[in-house]
Amino acid sequence: MKKCIYVVEDNAAIREVIEFMLTEELYDVVVSPTATEFWKQMQNHTPDMIVLDVMLPDGNGLDICNQLKCNIKTHNIPVMVMSANNNINKVKSKCTADDFINKPFDLDDFANRIEYYIPN
Numbered sequence: 113m114k115k116c117i118y119v120v121e122d123n124a125a126i127r128e129v130i131e132f133m134l135t136e137e138l139y140d141v142v143v144s145p146t147a148t149e150f151w152k153q154m155q156n157h158t159p160d161m162i163v164l165d166v167m168l169p170d171g172n173g174l175d176i177c178n179q180l181k182c183n184i185k186t187h188n189i190p191v192m193v194m195s196a197n198n199n200i201n202k203v204k205s206k207c208t209a210d211d212f213i214n215k216p217f218d219l220d221d222f223a224n225r226i227e228y229y230i231p232n
Contacts, residue, residue: 117134145169146170
């Protein structure tokens with residue numbers, strides 16, 4: 113069975129590139145442009161990994177991450193936070209994500225990080 117990754121990213125171009133790349137790597141990918149859509153998807157299925165953008169139109173990826181990590185049902189799901197904020201240490205101090213990546217990012221590096229958390 114394919115591993116499932118949820119991607120929460122409001123920028124359509126970035127979302128499409130990530131979705132295409134992960135689909136090519138044979139993952140099932142569910143994309144959400146908003147926090148609201150993400151939480152609706154979480155009611156349907158629990159993913160193997162979550163990739164979160166920090167800045168969302170209706171929420172904050174850091175808050176989503178902290179909610180996931182504080183919940184007994186979701187605290188073991190690997191979470192990668194993406195940020196265009198160049199001060200990644202500041203972002204890290206506000207969230208207990210498993211990994212952080214700066215945007216723009218190298219696609220090979222991104223794929224390697226995903227593979228580390230959920231080998232296909």
